[in-house]
Amino acid sequence: MNLITRAEWNARKPTAGYVRLSATRGVKIHYTGGSVPADLAGPDNHDRCVDLVQDIQRMHMSGGRGEKYIDLGYSMVCCPHGNTFMGRGPHALPAANGAGLNSGHYAVLALLGDSGLTEPNDDLLNALVDAIEYLREHGDAGREVKGHRDGYSTSCPGDPLYRWVRAGAERP
Template sequence: MQFVSRAQWGARPSRYKLTTIPDTRGVKVHYEGSYVPPALANPDAHAQCAGRVRAIQAQHLADDEEDYSDIAYSAMVCPHGYVYEGRGAHRQTGANGTSALNRAHYAVCAMVGSSGLTEPTAAQLDGILGAIEWLRDEGNAGDEIKGHRDGHPTACPGGPLYAWIQRGAPRPGGTPGPAPSERYEPYPGAAWFKAAPRSPIVTAMGRRLVAEGCGRYRSGPGPQWTDADRQSYAAWQRKQGHSGTAADGWPGPSTWAALRVPKV
């Protein structure tokens, strides 16, 4: 990945403090949604790309109606395949449409438009995949790759990019895109928890519960499964919409998958 940091492209400081997030379900892909000159894809036009990112940041900072904290995107990708750091990893995006959508996914914007340059280049598709892998490695992004229009009424990211996403976001040449992440602990089974295990998996689970606002610990969390873990997990089950015996604090496969406990 050809990465361009905020300092390298000349980013202005954020207007407000950005919201920190522990992880996301994945990444949503965007386009600029306006005219992008086809000549921007010419090999000798790359010198214009950093200036384009600066202009987009300035436009967002000047938007009093949206009141953006910064450039809305987590990253931008130019036609030459360079990834420009936007808000970056572990920072809530402002691009997906609502606060809930912004918490759920990072946002990667390709420098293509609704007219002019509408087809992403092969280098650009590689760059988008590089940005996704970076957000997985550095920002704990989940496996989902979606378009902005998934969950929000918009044409973004345009027909060509959305068709690519629907094909599974393959690399140019037809090779598969990023494989599903194996960074999360598989469900250990109900009997494992009921045996009161002592394991670093319990600690990792507890930390995720605390991050989700469901911690019911007086101290810890720690490696020994205790009633505090069960109470915390019951709070997570209720947060997922469960009640009664479905929120008894014993982990089940669906709520465990939604919790996304990191591998230990």
């Protein structure tokens, strides 16, 4: 797995301690939605993934989702270059699944939109499986892999990625 530590992506420190999770039933998969540049997956463009993750953290911490989050809302983030960014990480309550749904599943974000870059490539799918396996090994995540739309009214994680989730979320 190509893990990008918080130090490596220049994450801001959380503004408060995480609520500890001892275990979850599994993982929920998310996408960024909106417009993601179609050429983000280009071999020279990974720097823009780092910028995007920093932007999402800044947005979450400044109240872009209604309340100011203590940190990026996701447990981990995966990019189309096969990299997995550490978010809140294992044994920490995420904030991305919707009220009341965060203690049941970790939240893993794919850098994928509903315009521009909309189809997950193999490197992204492998990074998602890396994140799921990491959260099982280090965070006692259970066997479930679901989409954000399971149990919450949203288009997330988009139809192409949701089809992959429903098909068993396996390596390509």
